[in-house]
């Protein structure tokens with residue numbers, strides 16, 4: 019392991035990350051909200067920490083191997099999450115414990131969107147902006163992670179996407195290729211953010227809210243600047259805009275790139291994951307709408323459609339915005355939405371969960387087993403569109419699924435050991451592991467009231483989810499550390 | 502499909518099953534409990550139904566194919582479950598609705614052990630005996646199913662056990678081989694039942710209770726003759742006897758056979774599934790004991806050990822007997838026990854759940870994926886003991902796991918649509934799909950208070966669980982019915 023090179027990179031990273039404390043400081047200046055000093059202090063502190071970590075190792079530029087990659091990726095999220103908590107700790111409003119500050123920062127950076135805060139609209143604007151920005155930056159990180167790094171590391175069957183990135187794969191040329199891929203996709207990400215801000219603004223949000231909510235929407239993060247989340251605006255138009263941009267952001271970003279380069283939307287409809295994603299979202303919206311209508315949960319069909327479609331898409335794409343608390347929806351709807359968050363967004367998007375492509379492959383594998391029972395001697399290949407999926411990829415996805423289930427069960431049981439009831443523990447684990455945000459029970463509104471130890475467990479869940487389990491799990495195996 | 506031959510077999514089966522109504526009639530006679538007439542009527546009715554079904558098709562003895570096997574196996578459980586409900590419907594005490602009678606019969610025959618009844622000790626002895634006998638007969642059916650039929654059909658990776666049965670596999674010679682395998686294992690089953698009865702009797706149960714509880718123990722069924730279940734006897738010795746026989750019954754029966762034939766217990770300790778099973782049970786008992794002790798749930802360490810070990814083994818082997826309601830145990834223990842019921846007994850035992858061997862293979866596959874991440878070019882085979890497991894088997898087990906999860910989620914959501922809360926729906930689905938019995942929430946004590954429609958859904962879950970999902974699921978595919 020190239021420890022000193024890895025430490026050097028982390029130092030650089032923290033120093034670079036310090037720059038992200040500047041925009042909130044300007045926001046504080048603009049609104050004169052008193053939160054400027056904490057952000058300036060955070061900037062200096064981060065810069066100093068970064069420098070101190072980087073300086074002793076600055077000469078170490080050894081070539082990194084795949085194994086170093088796992089360590090860097092895991093440390094990237096853990097270190098930036100921790101450093102990102104500094105402003106929350108230095109600020110006087112909100113006044114947060116260490117666990118709460120960490121929870122908020124990790125929740126932002128992993129685009130989970132679970133919050134420990136209440137009275138959000140009374141917080142300094144700088145803090146609100148910083149939370150949204152954390153999600154937006156997290157989203158940029160996720161795209162690189164999902165599109166370039168996880169396929170390279172071969173995590174959870176994502177080597178499936180290795181061949182689709184242009185050019186030959188050469189492990190020793192990985193850095194320029196990652197940078198190239200990232201650049202293209204970040205342009206799309208930026209363009210979507212601008213478009214979303216403008217749309218929100220046109221629909222009636224003020225500039226500040228439009229930017230913050232666009233950040234949180236495109237990152238599928240779900241932080242809002244109000245306790246009532248999107249429900250604050252009471253605007254079906256804003257809800258519809260949010261739904262559209264969530265659906266766009268939950269699609270595989272390289273697919274957007276291919277569609278733009280080919281100037282054709284037919285690219286989308288040739289993609290099996292996209293088709294499954296749209297089908298699932300439509301089916302969920304339909305079910306929610308019908309149940310809400312039949313149970314007379316809302317006064318009018320228009321209301322049922324507005325709230326039903328918004329909440330369905332918000333939860334199923336793992337954004338976690340709300341207009342009303344879906345926890346009070348009738349019958350199986352709350353649990354159905356939580357279950358859909360396990361499916362999540364498409365691979366290579368900012369969404370969380372297992373990812374649609376994996377669920378599609380699990381389904382196809384189940385179908386293959388049924389066919390094999392009926393015709394035991396026939397040979398069935400698993401095909402995604404017209405491409406046969408290698409057995410190795412299918413196996414990796416199964417391993418991913420099992421590891422996901424195992425991590426889920428362990429974290430849920432540990433949460434119950436900290437005193438949470440079963441519904442709270444189940445939904446909080448799902449909400450954090452799927453990078454969704456809101457849960458049910460005690461965490462339906464916010465995560466402020468649960469014990470600090472529970473918060474630490476949920477932070478672990480967020481990182482596990484974002485790093486697709488294996489990137490983190492592999493660090494706990496003795497083999498990883500053997501030379 | 503050889504429909505007429507299948508109908509002929511079912512007719513014969515029902516006629517044979519009618520004989521099982523005779524022993525309860527004798528019990529009614531002996532105790533003069535007034536339940537004799539319903540059982541005699543049931544006997545005549547079953548005989549008549551069986552004859553009427555058999556007679557028109559009696560000449561049809563076509564050779565059956567594997568595909569017919571799926572239909573026969575599924576119909577076997579569904580038809581006998583339905584016919585088994587007749588005495589519950591004819592009896593005046595208990596007085597049950599159609600759904601409740603069916604629930605009780607299916608719960609018995611699938612050895613689930615969930616009950617809709619309360620005031621069990623005030624029911625006629627004949628009814629109590631009949632319930633225990635249903636479980637015992639169900640257990641006999643399960644052994645044949647698990648050891649001979651599922652391996653032959655290749656359901657859920659159970660072809661793994663195909664090579665272990667002696668002699669060459671010839672599909673057209675399947676009937677004599679199944680009969681031969683079954684005979685040997687039934688002797689063991691019978692011997693265990695006698696030993697368990699004697700042990701219960703020696704520990705203080707009367708003859709009737711000893712036989713009924715031995716039936717329910719060896720079948721890992723969990724029906725008792727008291728509302729308080731095993732807790733009625735307040736005897737640590739009886740609890741210990743029950744634990745020992747549950748552990749024996751949850752072990753792969755061909756392994757018992759091999760140990761007896763080889764006159765050596767070393768056979769057990771060479772079996773990876775057995776070792777994993779014992780390890781898991783011991784770990785669970787240990788955790789329960791420690792948590793109960795630390796939380797001062799019981800007055801003494803002896804009490805904590807007594808109740809802790811009994812409940813842990815009873816739930817984890819999917820028996821479902823209780824001494825106290827584990828629903829009131831502290832922290833994560835109730836949910837932990839429910840989660841362990843997903844693992845269940847060993848393959849080829851009367852236990853339910855996913856089966857230990859499958860969980861072991863899922864775990865090994867997860868470990869292989871971690872190793873592959875670190876050494877992408879190395880070749881790793883999955884080994885069970887010293888035997889390499891074919892990829893086909895591993896794939897089938899994955900398919901099984903996914904189908905299990907899917908059926909679980911669908912049934913749970915449908916249950917919530919019938920009005921059950923999430924804890925009740927989750928644990929009831931787990932309890933019935935894993936053929937466990939007791940749940941939490943509204944079904945912690947019994948299933949009598951839930952709507953009839955919920956009962957039908959749970960009956961479906963029991964049959965899905967017992968038929969290892971695929972045997973039933975395959976009937977719902979169009980391919981199955983194509984010629």
Ligand SMILES: [K+]
Pocket residue numbers: 129130131238239240336337338453454455
């Ligand atoms: K989110």
Ligand SMILES: [K+]
Pocket residue numbers: 612613614721722723819820821936937938
């Ligand atoms: K049972």
